[in-house]
Amino acid sequence: MTTEQAVQPAMTPLASGGYFVLSPIWHEIVIGMIAFGALYLVLSRVLLPRLEKVYAERHDRIEGGFERAEQARAEARRVHAEYRTRIGEARDEAARIRDTAREEGQRRSDEVLAAAREEASSFVAQGREELASQRSSVSSDLEPDVARLARRLAGRLLGREISDDEYRQVVDDYQAERV
Numbered sequence: 001m002t003t004e005q006a007v008q009p010a011m012t013p014l015a016s017g018g019y020f021v022l023s024p025i026w027h028e029i030v031i032g033m034i035a036f037g038a039l040y041l042v043l044s045r046v047l048l049p050r051l052e053k054v055y056a057e058r059h060d061r062i063e064g065g066f067e068r069a070e071q072a073r074a075e076a077r078r079v080h081a082e083y084r085t086r087i088g089e090a091r092d093e094a095a096r097i098r099d100t101a102r103e104e105g106q107r108r109s110d111e112v113l114a115a116a117r118e119e120a121s122s123f124v125a126q127g128r129e130e131l132a133s134q135r136s137s138v139s140s141d142l143e144p145d146v147a148r149l150a151r152r153l154a155g156r157l158l159g160r161e162i163s164d165d166e167y168r169q170v171v172d173d174y175q176a177e178r179v
Contacts, residue, residue: 147171 147167154170155162 151162151167154167
């Protein structure tokens with residue numbers, strides 16, 4: 001076979017007498033199948049496992065990201081619920097402290113008011129005692145002067161001097177009428 005014949009594709013005769021250009025060349029088919037098998041082996045043993053590994057890592061990262069995000073959401077919900085619980089407890093504690101302080105303030109106010117009333121009544125009683133003693137003192141001090149002045153006034157009105165006996169009789173009569 002000449003080189004020209006080897007390079008040219010084999011042409012098969014047609015029934016009409018011409019050659020068919022698309023007839024298969026068996027040695028090219030065998031070489032193509034061997035090349036395809038070698039390529040398949042290289043791809044399936046080397047490249048595809050690496051691609052599967054990268055795909056699995058990406059899948060794990062994505063799915064893991066979703067799982068981590070869900071865990072973070074769950075943790076956030078738990079922390080939020082805990083926060084609300086603590087806020088509620090703090091409000092309850094504040095209300096309890098406020099009520100206790102209000103009660104303590106009311107109790108102290110009542111104590112101070114009672115002490116002030118007691119002190120005021122003590123001052124009033126002491127003042128009344130002092131007033132009574134001063135009244136009796138003034139009354140006893142002024143009694144002779146009042147009696148003398150009353151006798152002089154009665155004497156001027158009557159136009160004569162009034163004796164002690166007459167004066168005592170008038171005072172006794174007046175006191176008997178009052179009672």
